[in-house]
Amino acid sequence: MCLSRCCLVSLTWISCPSLTLAAGCALNVNLREDVIYGISGQPILLEASYHVGPSNRLHSIIWKVDNVGATRILQYIVSKNTTIPSSPYRTRIQFDSETGSLRLFNFTPLDQGTYQITVTADDGAEDKASTLVTLYERIAGVTVTMTPNVTNAMRNITLSCSAEGGTQPEFSWTKDRKNITETERVSIGNSGQTLELYMLGAEDCGIYTCLVTNQLNSQTQSLSLLASPSFPQCSTDWALPRRHHYLLIIITVASGIVLMSLLIYSTQVGKIALQRTRSNEAERALGDGFWEGELAEESRRVTPIGNSTAC
Secondary structure: OOEOOEEEEOOEEEEOOOOOOOOOOOEEEEEOOOEEEEOOOOOEEEOEEEEEOOOOOEEEEEEEEEOOOEEEEEEEEOOOOEEEEOHHHOOOEEEOOOOOOEEEOOOOHHHOEEEEEEEEEOOOOEEEEEEEEEEOOOOEEEEEEEEOOOOOOOOOEEEEEEEEEOOOOEEEEEEOOEEOOOOOOEEEEOOOOEEEEOOOOHHHOEEEEEEEEOOOOEEEEEEEEOOEOOEHHHOHHHHOOHHHHHHHHHHHHHHHHHHHHHHHHHHHHHHHHHHHHHHHHHHHHHHHHHHHHHHHHHHHHOOOHHHOOOO
């Protein structure tokens, strides 16, 4: 007999149909999922199971869909082991009489609706179960917002990601194209839709991107935490640690020393080249004077032939 709308049959608890069986839980049907999402062009499976007590026999199983109006999909007659599909579904369905499950091929948006299975026993008792079948939608309209809109020193902010459309969306975050991991100052919540930054500092500045995905597609949207009046933490004075300032000073001084050394080197090289030039000129001048003197001396020693006196 039924106890609290349930009964124990073969050590398995099964829900009893309401007000249909006075003699016990002899008939029961269930659908595995309350909501099923269909992707256009792909099959969907409405997975069912039923139980018939030992004192009764199953007479028939009927599947219907209610969208614009109720439409019979098929009827299965147990005694004849015959499945009678309706003409619109004759080439689109596959029925499992052992479980009552129904597979619908080439799903379209027109197939959306409430699907109902009805099992009937020989004595006229029946039980029903239903599930909602709806279209699996693509991700669309991804947005990222920040709260508060303006920050100041040591302020907490929250980035929120949402999608206007999309079935079973999954959210994830990156910063400057690198995956974000949670720390004491970074927290991801609300199934990945929110990203909280505590004690905002220079290391938090960058481009934050929210990625939303499902089985059909994915979309991204970004928000920049860069130097601006809204983000003073990201200005040069905040963004560079003190040791970076020292590094800039060292680089500047080193560059000045290198430039000065190059200038001194260039000056020394110029002086040496000038000295060599002057030395060469002096040597050439001395050489020319020497040969002029030798020629003059030689001219004085030689007596012209035309002026000699005959003996």
